[in-house]
Amino acid sequence: MxxxxxxxxxxTDYTAGSLALSYSLCIATHLxxxxxCRAQVKKLEHVGSVLFDEIDPLEASSNNMDDLKQAxxxxxxxxxxxxxxxxxxxxxxxxxxYRVPRSLQQFVPEGYDALNWVRISPxxxxxxxxxxxxxxxxxxxxxxxxxxxxxxxxxxxxxxLVLEGSFSDQSGVYKxxxxxxLNQQHTHKPVVTRDAECICLTIVDAPIQFTGLLTRxxxxxxxxxxxxxx
Amino acid sequence: MNRAIGQQDTTLTDDIMAVxxxxxxxxxxxxxxxxxxxxxxxxxxxxxGAMLMADDIAQEVMIRxxxxxxxxxxxxxxxxxxxxxxxxxxxxxxxRKNGRHISNIDPELLWSDIEDENVDLxxxxxxxxxxxxxHNGLAQLPTDQKQVxxxxxxxxxxxxxxxxxxxxxxxxxxxxxRLALHKLTIYIKR
Numbered sequence: 001m002x003x004x005x006x007x008x009x010x011x012t013d014y015t016a017g018s019l020a021l022s023y024s025l026c027i028a029t030h031l032x033x034x035x036x037c038r039a040q041v042k043k044l045e046h047v048g049s050v051l052f053d054e055i056d057p058l059e060a061s062s063n064n065m066d067d068l069k070q071a072x073x074x075x076x077x078x079x080x081x082x083x084x085x086x087x088x089x090x091x092x093x094x095x096x097x098y099r100v101p102r103s104l105q106q107f108v109p110e111g112y113d114a115l116n117w118v119r120i121s122p123x124x125x126x127x128x129x130x131x132x133x134x135x136x137x138x139x140x141x142x143x144x145x146x147x148x149x150x151x152x153x154x155x156x157x158x159x160x161l162v163l164e165g166s167f168s169d170q171s172g173v174y175k176x177x178x179x180x181x182l183n184q185q186h187t188h189k190p191v192v193t194r195d196a197e198c199i200c201l202t203i204v205d206a207p208i209q210f211t212g213l214l215t216r217x218x219x220x221x222x223x224x225x226x227x228x229x230x
Numbered sequence: 231m232n233r234a235i236g237q238q239d240t241t242l243t244d245d246i247m248a249v250x251x252x253x254x255x256x257x258x259x260x261x262x263x264x265x266x267x268x269x270x271x272x273x274x275x276x277x278x279g280a281m282l283m284a285d286d287i288a289q290e291v292m293i294r295x296x297x298x299x300x301x302x303x304x305x306x307x308x309x310x311x312x313x314x315x316x317x318x319x320x321x322x323x324x325x326r327k328n329g330r331h332i333s334n335i336d337p338e339l340l341w342s343d344i345e346d347e348n349v350d351l352x353x354x355x356x357x358x359x360x361x362x363x364x365h366n367g368l369a370q371l372p373t374d375q376k377q378v379x380x381x382x383x384x385x386x387x388x389x390x391x392x393x394x395x396x397x398x399x400x401x402x403x404x405x406x407x408r409l410a411l412h413k414l415t416i417y418i419k420r
Binding site: 008009012013016017018019020021022024025027028040042043044045046047048049050051052053055056057065068069071072073075076079102103105106130131132133138 | 289382389416
């Protein structure tokens with residue numbers, strides 16, 4: 001049973017397809033682990049389908065429906081000549097003992113170990129999955145069992161999803177599948193539980209900033225791996 | 231009126247099954263006639279005046295309907311819901327490749343249907359009840375609540391964008407959506 005979920009606004013925007021793809025990726029990864037939110041999304045999809053069904057066909061009809069239909073069937077015939085078209089589902093491969101969520105497999109095709117990890121500190125590594133055009137960065141963080149991440153603040157919006165292991169901060173304990181949303185108002189000092197390393201998916205607008213006296217020296221490294229130059 | 235809609239849905243469901251099982255192109259043609267105007271309307275709501283885009287996405291959706299017909303499962307989703315999700319994904323994909331939301335992320339993997347194990351009759355009954363409540367509830371929503379839902383679902387606006395466009399505080403938009411969803415018996419804890 002998970003304790004931390006996306007808000008209903010995020011689930012609605014995700015279901016409607018209006019949420020940015022980077023954030024949608026994080027929601028989708030949560031859904032793979034969360035039956036409760038999947039049931040919500042099913043209902044929200046149904047809301048969408050009723051609104052969709054209410055679209056007045058006359059208003060949206062094209063004058064040249066026959067031409068469009070002809071063009072469509074030509075396109076279909078072209079496609080059918082090329083190959084067998086029934087789509088097959090991808091198989092889920094597991095590597096290094098972890099099962100990579102389906103939503104992340106496009107970025108993690110060969111398991112977490114095969115990624116290009118950048119060491120930020122002896123216990124804290126990060127691997128960039130994608131830099132989006134709007135400046136959002138999709139990354140994984142990997143923290144050793146029992147270690148803590150120095151106190152830091154968030155300079156933009158951040159979504160975190162626990163993929164493996166668990167961590168805690170002053171507000172709670174976050175386990176596999178839990179969804180955490182943070183922004184500039186949050187300063188925290190997460191600690192990873194002692195039994196296992198913790199891997200998280202993070203979607204960030206801007207890099208985090210360490211606030212400790214010494215750890216501030218790490219900020220330039222974080223800025224370097226993040227394309228944001230605010 | 232309601233019965234007419236019900237009958238029409240049954241016929242369309244027969245058509246999609248014929249596409250899946252017999253690769254019946256005449257049935258696909260009937261689905262085209264019914265859904266393409268709606269798909270065009272759905273696209274034009276997000277990008278008013280973009281006729282070429284609407285035509286292109288409508289064709290793409292019908293191609294996907296042909297290709298994926300075998301995965302349609304009438305006990306998991308109604309045909310309308312299934313087509314709505316395909317249209318939504320095709321619209322996202324189009325916008326991702328053509329400007330508005332350029333992205334490296336393949337949307338196909340983000341809305342893939344995750345089937346729950348332990349499919350049971352109770353779930354089907356529950357789902358049918360939910361659908362009926364949502365259908366009836368939407369018809370009775372106040373205009374301001376329905377307007378916001380339409381902005382989010384049909385025009386593809388986020389809550390934040392809807393607030394900007396309507397010139398209302400984000401809190402007002404959120405509470406309208408929450409009130410509406412509550413009436414549709416979508417229970418909100420958070």
